[in-house]
Amino acid sequence: MSFESDLLVWLPHLRRYARALTRDQAWADDLVQDTLERALSKWHWGRSGNLRAWLLTLLRHRFIDQLRARREIAVDDETAPWQHLPAPSNEVDGLLLRDVERALYRLPLEQREVLLLVAVEELSYQDAAKVLQVPVGTVMSRLARGRERMRALLAGPVAGDATSTRAPLKVVKHTP
């Protein structure tokens, strides 16, 4: 039984989360690689708990560190990787994916990451709280605010209106 083979199971999920967080393939690959190296070096037998949540936590820490290093990337910064995406043109349930994507990257980071963990990775609130190292109540408020914000943005007449959300990415210190 090897921890490394367990790791392989979650590799596609790590890749997906990294891509969604960064919206930059090369950055995402780096993040996943860093996470794996860290996981391989930090693992010790007898460690208990949820492997996937632990891996996502490691990945998120790398991401936050790298964001700090890149400092001051605003959500609508012209140079942010997510400003230069080939926009998907299809539609799901009456929502244009292009608009959903744009709205998602207009959310403050703390709302976006919880939305990705719950809606895309399908984590329970409790596991999302573990990954984000915040209380479950905080997960719920951020999620609710994120979804409401998405709804408002998607209902808005011009999704590209820059004046509405010029919020810089806030890097939140992890407090236990």
Next chain:
Amino acid sequence: MNEPRDTSANAPENDDDARLLCALVDGELSGDERAVLLDRLAHDTAAAERVEHYRRQNAALRQLFPLPSEGASLFVQPRTPWRRLGLAAASGLVLGLALGAALPWQALPWGMGQPDFAQRADVAYAVYVPERRHPVEVTVAEQAHLLTWLSNRLKQPVAAPPLGEYGYALVGGRLLPGDSGPAAQFMYQNAAGTRLTLYITPFPQRKLALQLLREGERRTVYWANQGLGYALSGPGDEARLRAIAVDACNALGGDASAWSG
């Protein structure tokens, strides 16, 4: 709240309500809570519309971020729901069994005589081979730099034997954590895009003649010589991999003829 037009997003009571509606969408309500809320939604059309919108957001987000499929053949989805895997990982049993069923060990079970580095090499192959990050050949200058860097980190000179005779060119190298210090992984690729990796790590315990590790469709030939363990990993073709390993072993100062087959 200074913005009269946008009342829904920030008012605290709306926030509470949004949390409740979210919990419904995310399956976080108890049976009773759920029943009460569904009753309410039957006549509260505004709330019902919000729930519907959240669901559509979820569907769109999942569509936006599909699970990456590269290397999918290597990745086995466990059959147990993932929420239970914490327990499984803690016991070290259930997931192992699920994987064991899907990726049967064809060689000796782990711990039966193989050095750990052979296992690690095999897994590192599986982990990194699907990546398409460094598709270009490493130039001679870069190769020298790579070898110097890796030799410094391993605190012993390491070399990447040329495998051009078999159609493989060196496309990159990386440093990995191993169980007895760091490990170097060299990646080779041929014109068809098939990749091999050579894993090198300190292994002072003893000298090892060439041996084979089988894991699913992957094969690893490993040996140890002069304080270093080597493992050459690749896809299925055993005979060819052995032939390449023999050459690599000789090129790296070992004596492959000690291998009896």
